[in-house]
Amino acid sequence: MDTYRYIYGPVPSRRLGLSLGVSPIPDNHCSHSCIYCQLGRTRQLSDVREEFYPLEEIEAELDRFFASPKSFDVVTIVGEGEPTLYLKLGELIQAIQKRTDKPVAVITNGSLLYRKDVREEVASADLVLPSIDAMTEEQYRRINRPCRHFSLENHLGGIREFSRTYQGQLWLETMVLKGINDRDEDFLALRDYLANVRYDRLYINTPVRPPAESFVEEPDPERIRSAVEILGGIAINELCTEGFGSDIADDYEAIKSIIKRHPMNQYEVRSFLEGRRVEKPERILDRLNSDQKVLKIEYKNYVTYRLN
Ligand code: SF4
Numbered sequence: 004m005d006t007y008r009y010i011y012g013p014v015p016s017r018r019l020g021l022s023l024g025v026s027p028i029p030d031n032h033c034s035h036s037c038i039y040c041q042l043g044r045t046r047q048l049s050d051v052r053e054e055f056y057p058l059e060e061i062e063a064e065l066d067r068f069f070a071s072p073k074s075f076d077v078v079t080i081v082g083e084g085e086p087t088l089y090l091k092l093g094e095l096i097q098a099i100q101k102r103t104d105k106p107v108a109v110i111t112n113g114s115l116l117y118r119k120d121v122r123e124e125v126a127s128a129d130l131v132l133p134s135i136d137a138m139t140e141e142q143y144r145r146i147n148r149p150c151r152h153f154s155l156e157n158h159l160g161g162i163r164e165f166s167r168t169y170q171g172q173l174w175l176e177t178m179v180l181k182g183i184n185d186r187d188e189d190f191l192a193l194r195d196y197l198a199n200v201r202y203d204r205l206y207i208n209t210p211v212r213p214p215a216e217s218f219v220e221e222p223d224p225e226r227i228r229s230a231v232e233i234l235g236g237i238a239i240n241e242l243c244t245e246g247f248g249s250d251i252a253d254d255y256e257a258i259k260s261i262i263k264r265h266p267m268n269q270y271e272v273r274s275f276l277e278g279r280r281v282e283k284p285e286r287i288l289d290r291l292n293s294d295q296k297v298l299k300i301e302y303k304n305y306v307t308y309r310l311n
Contacts, residue, residue: 006251007260009061010068011082013075013248014265017239018132018174018206019108021248023075025065025099026082026264027089029055034085034114036148037136039178039219041212041266042083043298043309050115050150054090062098068250069102075248077130078103081110082264088115093124106130114153116161125165130172133162138192142184159196166201174204179230181220190233197234205236212266213302213309247275254281255290259310262297266309 009026016022029047032055036045078099080086086109089095099107106129113133115121125131135158137143143155166173177193179185197205207230209221227238247267249257254276261267267275269288276284291297291308298309 006256007064007068009056009064011249011260011264013073014261015247016077016079018176019079019130020076021074022077022079022108023073023105024082024264025061025078025080025095026086027056027061027080027092027095028082028084028086030083030263032084032088033112034088034150034153035112036215037112037178038146038148038216039180039210039214041210041214041309042264043311044215045084045148047084048148048150049088050153052088052090052115052121055088058091058094058098061095065098065102073250075105077106077108079108079110080128085112085114087111087121087125092121093127096124096127100127108132112147113162114147114149114158116165117157118161122161122165122168126169126171128171130174131165131169132174132176133165134176134178135159135162135193135196136178136180136184138184138189138196142189146178146180146183163196163200169201172204173202174206175200175202176206176208177230177234177236178208178210179222179227180210181222181226183219185222185226185230187229187233190230194234205234207231207234207236207238209239211239212268213300213307247271247278254279255287258287258291258308259297262308263310266300266307268305268307270305272308 011024013021013023031046033045034050096107108130109128110132136146140155231238251257273284300307
């Protein structure tokens, strides 16, 4: 078994099944700093596209990974920040498609889709999942805290423009936050906007994992029902507890490689270890609890682990 720098998982994704992650972006490097981000506050807020890591290096890792058969449903380009900031995203998508028949998905905040070059590159993915959380400029700044010169108009315009020509599956997501964007008028405004967007699915999400800001709260269930009624979307409110995987032999290192990009709660860690037939999972949990580099966050009555 091997260790990987850019590939992680597979991890269970509520929308995508068993998702193998590819991360071409450095830690917390994003064009937004969302108050609900499960990775914590963005440390590097930027809209500059860069080849953060040489594409050849990622390709070499893909070759190594795909040298033996693997079980997963989709390859997802995501990770520790905004993937459209990777300058060679289009080439990366094609490099993955050359090596597997499984669909390639890009999970993006959508903020760079106002740019033609980004739209053209992302268009080669089989699935694109952008986010729309705000319907007013004030909400956009409050929820997504974008790069200063970004505007909601560009954000919405970029997604709409992309939807006009994109041939793959476009799955939109909106994060509903208590007291911030959970009124009927927010949902109605989103519905009006969506009337001019060609999309395949809309997911209504809530902050199920510990958010970057402690004041962020889950909306009342009645608000989610109302969102579903008005928008006709699919509510993602079931917590996944199974399905994490890793190719890394060492159990502790395997967990660390996952929680660097995807926080896991105590039940998910235990289930992951049991799946690997670890005899005493509590030893690993103790180690996580005493590891200074691992953040322990109490949220919704259980502990979630995240590597900073
Ligand atoms: S939720 Fe996504 S878009 Fe928002 S700050 Fe985190 S990584 Fe960036």
